[in-house]
Amino acid sequence: MxxxxxxxxxxxxxxxxxxxxxxxxxxxxxxxxxxxxxxxxxxxxxxxxxxxxxxxxxxxxxxxxxxxxxxxxxFGCVPKRYNNIDKSNYLELYFAMARGLQKDAIDVTAMEMTxxxxxxxxxxxxxxxxxxxxxxxxxxxxxxxxxxxxxxxxxxxxxxxxxxxxxxxxxxxxxxxxxxxxxxxxxxxxxxxxxxxxxxxxxxxxxxxxxxxxxxxxxxxxxxxxxxxxxxxxxxxxxxxxxxxxxxxxxxxxxxxxxxxxxxxxxxxxxxxxxxxxxxxxxxxxxxxxxxxxxxxxxxxxxxxxxxxxxxxxxxxxxxxxxxxxxxxxxxxxxxxxxxxxxxxxxxxxxxxxxxxxxxxxxxxxxxxxxxxxxxxxxxxxxxxxxxxxxxSKRIHNATVKNRISNLKPSDSQRVSPFSTRQATQKQALHLPLFPTTTIGSFPQTKEVRSWRLKFKKGLLSQNDYDVLIAKEIEDSIRFQEDIGLDVLVHGEFERNDMVEYFGEKLNGFAFSSYGWVQSYGSRCVKPPILFGDVSREHPMTVKWSEYAQSLTDIPVKGMLTGPVTILQWSFVRNDQPREVTCNQIALAIRDEVVDLEKSGLKIIQIDEPAIREGLPLREEEWKNYLNWAVKAFRISASGVQNETQIHTHMCYSEFNDIISSIADMDADVITIETSRSEMELLDAFVNFKYPNEIGPGVYDIHSPRVPSLDEIENLLLKAKHVLPKEHIWVNPDCGLKTRNWPETKAALKNLVKAAKNLRAKELELV
Missing domain, CATH: 3.20.20.210 (TIM Barrel)
Structure with a gap:
């Protein structure tokens, strides 16, 4: 054979x-x-x-x-906008289609990615x-x-x-x-x-x-x-x-x-x-x-x-x-x-x-x-x-975790009040302007930052020395965000290796490889955790640095977490029990973290779920069951807080039309999505559905080295404003900025903030 x-x-x-x-x-x-x-x-x-x-x-x-x-x-299927690129320079054309290109007189955007x-x-x-x-x-x-x-x-x-x-x-x-x-x-x-x-x-x-x-x-x-x-x-x-x-x-x-x-x-x-x-x-x-x-x-x-x-x-x-x-x-x-x-x-x-x-x-x-x-x-x-x-193996099962799952109640996946009530309460608590600006979470991880983490992991850098370096990087990022005028800040995630691996390292039930890399896109490789057993959280995972960042400024700082469905999807998941059970175990661990972040004084917490759409079964007749437990898991993770605490989520590089009602059922106060490569086309699903909550359509393609111009961002925002209530619009990049470098990040974010301020000023003129 x-x-x-x-x-x-x-x-x-x-x-x-x-x-x-x-x-x-x-x-x-x-x-x-x-x-x-x-x-x-x-x-x-x-x-x-x-x-x-x-x-x-x-x-x-x-x-x-x-x-x-x-x-x-x-098959020679090359969009016309690349006609000015010399076809004999194959790799320049190839990478321009993948990543965009700004060179000499050429400025072309990348193709969409999903x-x-x-x-x-x-x-x-x-x-x-x-x-x-x-x-x-x-x-x-x-x-x-x-x-x-x-x-x-x-x-x-x-x-x-x-x-x-x-x-x-x-x-x-x-x-x-x-x-x-x-x-x-x-x-x-x-x-x-x-x-x-x-x-x-x-x-x-x-x-x-x-x-x-x-x-x-x-x-x-x-x-x-x-x-x-x-x-x-x-x-x-x-x-x-x-x-x-x-x-x-x-x-x-x-x-x-x-x-x-x-x-x-x-x-x-x-x-x-x-x-x-x-x-x-x-x-x-x-x-x-x-x-x-x-x-x-x-x-x-x-x-x-x-x-x-x-x-x-x-x-x-x-x-x-x-x-x-x-x-x-x-x-x-x-x-x-x-x-x-x-x-x-x-x-x-x-x-x-x-x-x-x-x-x-x-x-x-x-x-x-x-x-x-x-x-x-x-x-x-x-x-x-x-x-x-x-x-x-006795390593796999945990009776306490299993009991907690069996004792879940319907109220565990419900916020205290509906969105309309929460929105009014949050506006009073946060005092954010029209078209508030923020980023998705991470800032560039320079070679220097990565070297600190490696030295710390190898024991070449003490905990105290490592903490001093990370604290300085966080402070610098907070000052930069204040200087350019962002309305909601982030701590930058300099201590984190990967948005799933970082949490897996702090949860029971996970193991990690050294060379278990797989391709996510282009040169972006991820090292999925190995989820082999029951999941639980013993200690806070993110409170230390989030609380520190908030102590540096009076401007709101977002706590940044990865959601249960994304941790499930982006891990090598155990195959000896239903995925729903494993996802609920993760959701309870994230819920504990959300509650601790709220107690530490953070008023905004983002629970990223870019993998919700990805986990959808390929056949429509199987969607309902998956979406029911996936949405429930997110709500379990997000529902332990009071009305004043604003819950954000983030999704990217997915089509949303066919699951938009389930996204609404997640009941996040704010959702940020990727829309720049499609020039706001992906926003149509939210518009046609009359999505009830606030939304941040991405205006800066972070998977391209291009720096979007001020006019480019303003035009995207005008498209969003044309179809969405202005009170519901946030201004943000498509995704986290970890893979970008600082010069292009700073230039792009300055344009982003300026575009939001210009739009804000025009609205004031109309009043």
Whole structure:
């Protein structure tokens, strides 16, 4: 039984790509050096998979920034605003589309960015016009196939399928549907396939995760048209069609009728679909099945015993030659190598598998299915013992936490009074002007600040010396905010490494890796905590520095917390109990912190929930249950305070139209959202719904090095004012400023404050 992967991590085992890209952007290295880094990462990935025994290795799963952006360049889908950039300077064009560009006479904004299905991975959103044209522009997929071939490895190139590519994009003008562009796009796909097959490519993997959604008849017909067209034009090509993140669902009959060589099944997210297919009269036994049985989204060790039973079910109906063993999805979402971890507790480490170990698991499962498998039986016994030890570990369960969950009451998720009452009380307490200005929480974490944290962690800096440095940084940031005239301040979060990791380090039930990095977007990597047991808070986590910041000024300072759903979503979460239960445990811990912040004198507390939309199940019929418990968890975390305390939340890089009523049900006094890249388009959902509470539509794209001009910000604010009650509008960036540098941050925030003051002055003139 052959083995394959759908994709591999691409940041480098020590984040070499992140470091090289950021050095390239800052002018510290040239393009040749950047390309050399990329070449070494690809080579290392391919050779590692080959050495571990993978039969069909993917290529074109590497990216400098994002695979959807790569597809845009492959198919020549470049928005017109980039026409002034020299197309021969590929990387300048590529990174301008991802990050924006201010250079010489060029000043262009970046493309929109949002979450890839229900993951924390952000992709660049393709932009389509009614008269959109496509062309085979970037030859990256060809070049990478040749690179692997030079190493003696015949790979399976990976392409985002044309229907998913179109559906995950956005129309930039009215009067058409992006799926209407399929007839223009398919000939370019054929051109790419022709170039690959000429080189001897046998398999091409087409990623169509849109098949995990409830597709309309038109969308299903587009799938059929695409793959019947490919089969007719390339009858010898073996199409490996990959759906992941859920079942085929109502698209199953469409998928089973396709003339493809292999259908991939995500059997981690949807184990039941194997039975559906094997028992279907429409299934052609000649169609190979790729059994995605090793989890590509989480880091828990595979259960060999359970996996073998699933595979044996398939082999009772199918010849083993018609089965692949695979990861459930690309391993992009998992860290590189557990062998790098030297500080993880051995008890917890034995329960885990990173990308390298998952690759080994796939090969081991294949070998255990062979008639002569005596040499692999020890792996089966080791795996069985490790899973048994996890199930019986005393580290996982806490009776006090379980009792608190069982004693939750409806009143625990209700504020004292409705928003209209709270709003009036808060206006009297806070005395904020019209269009109050604030930031989302973090300020730039300079190399110097990060070095203090590292030295402190290694014991090279005492607690007192570290505290003195952090206190000075906080004071400087408070003075800067006062000087430019912000109305609500933040302490800057200089003591924090990551908005989830920081809290996980202070809560029971979490463990941490040293090299467990995964890509979130571009060069931004996160190191998700490992949430292995019941969650509780023993001591205050943020009160010390928030209270200190407030002591420095009479202007309100926001306490900054990460919400329970986001901590859940952005951790590697235990899979031995319902996510709802785990989320409520986190919510109670955050609630305790909120109450302590209020007691310390803070009048404004922000509980960030950027992952609420991300956690939404892909199929609409499953939304209600998720949204009920997710909203309840947020409300549990926020409802322990009095009316005078203003609760903020923040969400970014998500579409809100379909869940806007649930966002309103969260009942935050103020919500801040990302809207600058879409030029306030994302605000439409709140306007159409008549969102009742206050809202801060972001006017400064913090994922771009561009400094927005005063006119630019004013125009965005005027758009907001045109559709929202002026008394409800806040002025703020799209997201936290941690990844930016101080010069651009200061320039942008000065423009932001000036724009708010100008708008405020115009309103006074009208009175």
């Amino acid at each position: 052959k083995t394959t992967l759908l994709g591999y991590p691409r940041i480098g085992r020590y984040r070499e790509l992140k470091k090289a890209c950021e050095a390239f952007w800052s002018g510290k290295i040239d393009e040749t050096t950047l390309q050399q880094t990329a070449t070494e990462i690809k080579k290392d990935n391919w050779l590692q998979q080959q050495n571990l025994g993978i039969d069909l290795i993917p290529s074109n799963d590497f990216s400098f920034y994002d695979q959807v952006l790569d597809a845009c360049l492959t 979450k890839w299905f229900d993951t924390n991975y952000h992709y660049i959103v393709p932009e389509f016009e009614k008269e959109q044209s496509f062309s085979f522009f970037s030859k990256k997929i060809i070049n990478e196939y040749k690179e692997a071939l030079d190493l003696g490895i015949k790979t399976k190139p990976v392409l985002i399928g044309p229907v998913t590519f179109l559906l995950q994009g956005k129309e930039k003008e009215a009067g058409f549907h992006r799926l209407d562009l399929l007839d223009k796009l398919l000939p370019v796909y054929f051109e790419v396939i022709e170039a690959l097959t000429t080189l001897g490519v046998e398999y091409i993997q087409f990623d169509e995760p849109c098949l995990a959604l409830n597709l309309s008849e038109k969308e299903q017909n587009a799938i059929t048209k695409t793959y019947e067209g490919i089969a007719a034009k390339f009858p010898k090509l073996k199409v490996f069609l990959a759906n992941y993140f859920d079942c085929y669902g109502n698209n199953l009959n469409t998928a089973l009728a396709l003339p493809v060589d292999t259908l991939h099944l995500d059997l981690v997210r949807c184990p039941s679909q194997l039975d559906d297919i094997l028992n279907s009269e429409d299934y052609n036994p000649k169609t190979k099945l790729s059994l995605g049985i090793v989890d590509g989204r989480n880091i828990w060790k595979n259960d060999f015993e359970a996996s073998l039973k699933t595979i044996e079910k398939a082999t009772r109906k199918l010849n083993s030659d018609n089965l692949w063993i695979a990861s459930s999805c690309s391993l992009l979402h998992t860290p590189y190598d557990l062998d790098l971890e030297t500080t993880l507790e051995p008890e917890i480490k034995q329960w885990l598998a990173f990308a390298k170990q998952k690759t080994e698991e796939i090969v081991a499962i294949s070998n255990l299915l062979k008639d002569e498998n005596d040499g692999y039986l020890h792996l089966f016994e080791e795996n069985k013992l490790a899973n048994l030890k996890r199930r019986t």
